[in-house]
Amino acid sequence: MSDRVQPPFDGVVYQIYPRSFRDTDGDGVGDLEGIRRHLDHLAWLGVDAVWLSPIYRSPMADFGYDVADHTDVDPLFGTLEDADRLIAEAHERGLQVWLDFVPNHTSDQHPWFQASRSSRDDPKRSWYVWRDPAPDGGPPNNWMAHFPPDRPAWTYDEPTGQYYLHQFLPQQPDVDWDEPELAAAMHDVLRFWLERGVDGFRADVVHLIGRDPDYPDDPEHLLPAGRAGYHDHPRTLEHLRGIRAVMEAHGGLMVGEVNLPDPSRVAAHVGPEALHLGFYFGLIGAPWDAAAWREVIGDADAAFLAQGAWPTWVLGNHDSPRPRTRFGGSEARARSAAVVLLTLRGVPFVYAGDELGLEDAEVPDDRVVDPGGRDGCRAPLPWVPDEGHGWAGEPWLPFAPDAAARAVAVQRDDPSSVLHLHRRLLAHRRDSPALVRGDQGLLDLHPEVLAFHRTFAADERLVLCNLGDDDLEVDLPDPANDPGAPWTIAVASDGAGEGATFSGRLARDHAVVLAPGSGSR
Ligand code: GLC
DSSP states (O other): OTTSOOOSOOSOEEEEOGGGTOOSSSSSSOOHHHHHTTHHHHHHHTOSEEEEOOOEEOOOTTTTSSOSEEEEEOTTTOOHHHHHHHHHHHHHTTOEEEEEEOOSBOOTTSHHHHHHHHOTTOTTGGGBOEEOOOTTSSOSSOOBOSSSTTOBSEEEEGGGTEEEEOSSOTTSOBBOTTSHHHHHHHHHHHHHHHHTTOOEEEETTGGGSOOOTTOOOOGGGGSOTTSTTOOOOTHHHHHHHHHHHHHHHHTOEEEEOOOOSSHHHHHTTBSTTSBSEEOOOHHHHOOSOHHHHHHHHHHHHHHHHHTTOOOEEESOOTTSOOHHHHTTTOHHHHHHHHHHHTTSSSEEEEETTGGGTOOOOOOOGGGOOOTTSOGGGGOOOOOSSSTTTTOSSOOSSOOOTTTTTTOHHHHHTOTTSHHHHHHHHHHHHHTOHHHHHOEEEEEOSOTTEEEEEEEETTEEEEEEEEOSSSOEEOOOOOOTTSTTOOEEEEEETTOTTTTSBOOSEEOTTOEEEEEESOOOO
16 A cells, blocks of 8 residues: 555645635724634634635735735734734644745735846846847737736836736736745745744745746747646746745645646646645536536546645635536535535645635626636625624625525524535544545446545445436445445435435435445434
8 A cells, every 4th residue: 555645634725815704803804813713613614724815915906916025914914913823823723724825926016026126237136037128129928917818928117128027917027936046035935934833835826937038939828818827837846846845844735726727737746846735626617517527537636646646626716706606506516516525535625605605796897806807706704694794894895695694603503504514524524534545436327427436444435426407316336345235325415314324316416425334214
């Protein structure tokens, strides 16, 4: 068994978008104190780590992904002391704290960039990517920014007569990791937080930090929008080596946003001298269709394992429509997707609000704030059914539909809720070595059913999810360790029959986790 790939992390990570979690000071934006007050709730839910989207000082052009000071907390969120307190109190409850690390760019208000743009001779000029105009006076190459749409990734800076690179907003200039002083300064940022007790990082668009220093035209950027930004240059791996050395010295973990469509290219950024984990987003793009899910899961699982990398699974985040919205608003499908997310081989990431079965908010034109069009999935979390839903001030975005019925307090009181389903899944996962670190095999039981078998020594589970249009019957294989024994429903997406022997009948849009043995009822 020594060739078995070991998970670098056994737990489940819960992503908090701090602006949208809970406001305690009345400015309509969530804050660190709001997170601290709900640590008991997160411990009750049963997640193992919280990852906070950026909390650093920022002009908020990209809502924190434009960092103006890496070693201070934005006053909207609180203070460094609030961060220390949050970390300490999370640790008291056995929860890890992971921060977002934004290595590809800073804010244009960052003192590094202010110095860099001040003159061609400034010592920090080379910390960013400055290039002369093309012969026709236009941008140095054909790269397009991710957003806003139809914008070159270069902006001309009149005072010094050169263009600077920004793969996102013009307010987010790209740094240059080939400059050793910049790399060292970024390493210091990691150390600063690791020494304050942070357990890990999620590295933002980390696949973009390695680039061809000649900045050649990129044919991909001539393709329709949506394909831009899939840069994949081997220098990224060199930069990751230095980052990993810092993490090793402090014992922290790093999951990288390697936003590449080919899972084997994501896995190539994971390893003992690279990332501990790399995000794979295939499930975010998969329609509600068994063949599509089998393909995404089978391909990614094989690609990761072949390279000795432990997979990751993501159904939602602050950049994508929520899973319930993608699945046509169906709560049943959102529940079943959660069953799959929390039982697949790999580290699952749960985006705050998905455990409530939230849909995207409908954001009227006059309340749109994100230049990337992602406001809907960033709606504030409803804590209580009453007006204001526990927010001290009018929130920065409208609430999602049915916020009162889906509020945390309501769902905590209702054992049949989506929230309780997540709690049962998390508890069941924690107690099952097969689910945490076991082998996995996809089974062909029925064309409309996603089925997989997880095993670790004597522990095994069978997971079934009906993605078809009809209720159906499946013939199950015998448990590997107990031939002839029936299967018991350990967790059901609708809660029905848990603890009973499974009949083989699976309703449309439903999922079950089965364990060997005959049911108690
Ligand atoms: C990542 C983040 C996204 C951000 C972008 C630029 O994709 O998840 O929210 O806008 O990087 O930092």
